[in-house]
Amino acid sequence: MHIGHYISGGAHAGLIFWALFGGMFQPDPIPLEVSNVSVISSEEFDAITAAYQAPAVETDAPDLTQDAQVDPAPDLTSQPDEQVASLVPPSRPEQQVEVTQPAPVEPLETPQVEPETPVQPEPPQEVAPDLPVTAAKPAPRPADRVAPEAVAPPPEDATIAEDVQDSVTLSDAGQVTDAPEQEATAPEAATTEIITEAKDPPSGAPKTSLRPRPRPAEPAPAEPKPEDTPKVNSSSVNSALAEALTDDTPKGPTGPPMTRGEKDGFRVAVQQCWVVDVGSEAANVTVTIAMELDKNGVVDAGSLKLIASEGGSDSAINTAFSAARRAILRCQKDGYKLPIDKYDQWREIEITFNPEDMRTR
Numbered sequence: 001m002h003i004g005h006y007i008s009g010g011a012h013a014g015l016i017f018w019a020l021f022g023g024m025f026q027p028d029p030i031p032l033e034v035s036n037v038s039v040i041s042s043e044e045f046d047a048i049t050a051a052y053q054a055p056a057v058e059t060d061a062p063d064l065t066q067d068a069q070v071d072p073a074p075d076l077t078s079q080p081d082e083q084v085a086s087l088v089p090p091s092r093p094e095q096q097v098e099v100t101q102p103a104p105v106e107p108l109e110t111p112q113v114e115p116e117t118p119v120q121p122e123p124p125q126e127v128a129p130d131l132p133v134t135a136a137k138p139a140p141r142p143a144d145r146v147a148p149e150a151v152a153p154p155p156e157d158a159t160i161a162e163d164v165q166d167s168v169t170l171s172d173a174g175q176v177t178d179a180p181e182q183e184a185t186a187p188e189a190a191t192t193e194i195i196t197e198a199k200d201p202p203s204g205a206p207k208t209s210l211r212p213r214p215r216p217a218e219p220a221p222a223e224p225k226p227e228d229t230p231k232v233n234s235s236s237v238n239s240a241l242a243e244a245l246t247d248d249t250p251k252g253p254t255g256p257p258m259t260r261g262e263k264d265g266f267r268v269a270v271q272q273c274w275v276v277d278v279g280s281e282a283a284n285v286t287v288t289i290a291m292e293l294d295k296n297g298v299v300d301a302g303s304l305k306l307i308a309s310e311g312g313s314d315s316a317i318n319t320a321f322s323a324a325r326r327a328i329l330r331c332q333k334d335g336y337k338l339p340i341d342k343y344d345q346w347r348e349i350e351i352t353f354n355p356e357d358m359r360t361r
Contacts, residue, residue: 258345266336267351274327276355282319285312286354289324295343297335299328307350324353 276283287310292303304325309317328351338346 256342256345258339258342262339262342266338266346266349269331269336270327270351273331274353275323277319277323280319281312281316282323283355285316285320286310286352287317287320287324288350288352289321289328290348290350291328292348293336293338293346295340297332297338299332299336301329304328308352320353324351327353 287306288308290303290305290307292300294300306317306321309320312320
């Protein structure tokens with residue numbers, strides 16, 4: 001089939017679908033507002049409006065210039081006294097009205113009320129509590145024997161025995177009684193506890209009063225420890241003095257000096273990374289930087305320091321020093337190419353960064 005057949009079939013199918021189901025997708029009709037209106041004629045309208053019209057007001061005033069018939073005035077000059085007398089009421093006797101003045105009002109005395117001072121209750125007196133008095137326990141009687149029950153000491157003429165019996169003797173008449181004669185016996189004196197020594201009754205008062213504690217003394221300041229004086233070896237001092245006295249030649253780099261070409265090569269290597277801002281104040285500043293290098297020609301970043309400067313303010317000097325420091329560290333890479341046999345000459349180098357002419361020394 002050709003493409004036109006597909007297009008035609010799709011169009012017909014869409015048309016049939018729209019004819020069948022198109023009414024389902026129509027929007028709801030917008031509601032219309034309808035007002036009831038009645039038609040009347042002009043006569044009916046005039047009749048309706050006539051009821052609301054204001055009534056007509058007559059503006060024509062009557063003519064006051066016309067002569068009106070006026071009744072003649074009555075004659076008031078005849079018998080005026082009789083009419084006046086009849087009109088005047090009879091006189092009444094005057095009544096004297098006594099006016100009593102009110103008694104003066106005495107000012108009221110305002111009683112002076114003194115503020116009552118609140119009576120403070122007396123604090124209750126502290127009464128010491130009655131302590132129970134314990135009767136002193138009677139001290140046991142001393143005895144040589146300890147028994148469950150205390151036994152009073154026997155009489156002096158009694159014989160020591162376990163049983164107690166009275167003595168039996170002959171009567172005064174010399175007659176012998178039936179009971180045999182016997183001696184008085186009594187048990188040995190005993191006590192319920194061992195008495196070691198005399199005990200005094202306990203007393204509630206303390207035996208001795210405690211002395212008040214003295215105020216603690218302030219601690220004495222610690223004495224500073226003497227600093228250990230380092231021991232100086234006299235032999236090393238003597239040798240150092242002797243060496244200083246004998247060696248008068250100043251110490252300096254040894255070996256052959258660097259040639260001008262070697263110095264210029266080092267200067268050119270550093271100058272390749274040196275950037276000068278022509279329009280700034282730092283372009284007019286000359287700085288001298290000292291540094292140390294190892295045998296591989298690598299600069300020690302901690303040894304870079306500013307030793308001299310010319311021109312410009314402090315901020316301009318710092319800017320020029322930072323630019324020179326970056327140039328030295330950036331161009332070294334693996335180390336500057338310098339002769340190893342002359343390491344003592346270039347181990348410590350000072351470079352003067354002059355925007356007009358940079359030179360080394």
